[in-house]
Amino acid sequence: MDFKSSDAIRGPRTEDHLPHTAQAAVKIVIVGGFGVGKTTMVGSVSEIRPLTTEETMTQMGIGVDDNYGSESKTATTVAMDFxxxxxxxxxxLYLFGTPGQERFWFLWNGLFEGALGAVxxxxxxxxxxxxxxxxxLEERGVPFVIAVNDxxxxxxxxxxxxxxxxxxxxxxPIVKCDARxxxxxxxxxxxxxxxxxxLAVSKTSV
Structure with missing residues (x-):
């Protein structure tokens, strides 16, 4: 699913500085396998121009990265989306999209640090x-929801x-969505x- 071809975004992005009314900021991670739409989701929902670390895919990834269902994908995240x-x-909410390929999973530890939850x-x-x-996510005790990309x-x-x-x-929770x-x-x-x-309410009521 290519964010660049998405027609979802309407109107200008806001300025990069936080709204003056903001009182709390929460870190959320967007995770999933290769090519499931993480960069697309971060890009479509972000109110600022998203930061991406996409690089052009090369022949070196053949046989290493499973691109089934994403054969037309020409770029891939190598660090994170923000x-x-x-x-x-x-x-x-601060959104951090993780790289999907298993060979980049060593980056996840830092991205999960301080995260309140995950998609x-x-x-x-x-x-x-x-x-x-x-x-x-279960091993790290990070609460999450499942989003089924359409x-x-x-x-x-x-x-x-x-x-x-x-x-x-x-x-x-399991919800269906269109990440575009x-x-x-x-x-x-x-x-x-x-x-x-x-979850917070249930903990306080125990």
Whole structure:
């Protein structure tokens, strides 16, 4: 899914400085396998011009990176993507998109540091690439939600079938989205915020 060809963004970006009303800033990571749409999601939802670290893909990646379903992809993230979105006048989210290839996973430790939660973006054509991603989040104790990116040729499955295939508990939200569209990506982030709030409430009530 190519962000550059997306028609989702309308209107100018805001200035890079924080809104004067901001009272809290939260770090969120966008994770997933190679080519699932992480750069696209950060780019579509960010209110500032997103920072990307995309490099042109070369022959060296053949046989190393699994690009099934992304054969037309010509660039890949090699460090991180960065964006920002104001959820309310007081709450700002800093978004960090991780590289999808396993050979870049050593960068994840730093990106996860201080993260309040995560969005796991998945492609139903390649569910298996999400297993290790989810496992790493569970090991680190980072709360997450699942966002199913809507690729045109991807099979559609009921949410409960996806939950079973990914071996997820009932409390973890699974939502469908189109990472190219700002409103859809924002709704995913709102789902994560509601989930994190519910976890915080449950802890305080124990």
């Amino acid at each position: 964006g920002r979105i104001s959820i309310t006048e007081q709450l700002v 796991v973006l998945i492609d139903t054509r390649r569910l298996e690439v999400s297993f290790d991603v989810i496992g790493r 690729f045109p040729d991807a099979p559609r499955y009921p949410v409960e079938d996806l939950r079973g295939a990914l071996d997820l508990t009932e409390d973890i 569209r700002r409103a859809s990506s924002r709704e995913v982030l709102m789902t994560l915020m509601h989930f994190l709030h519910s």
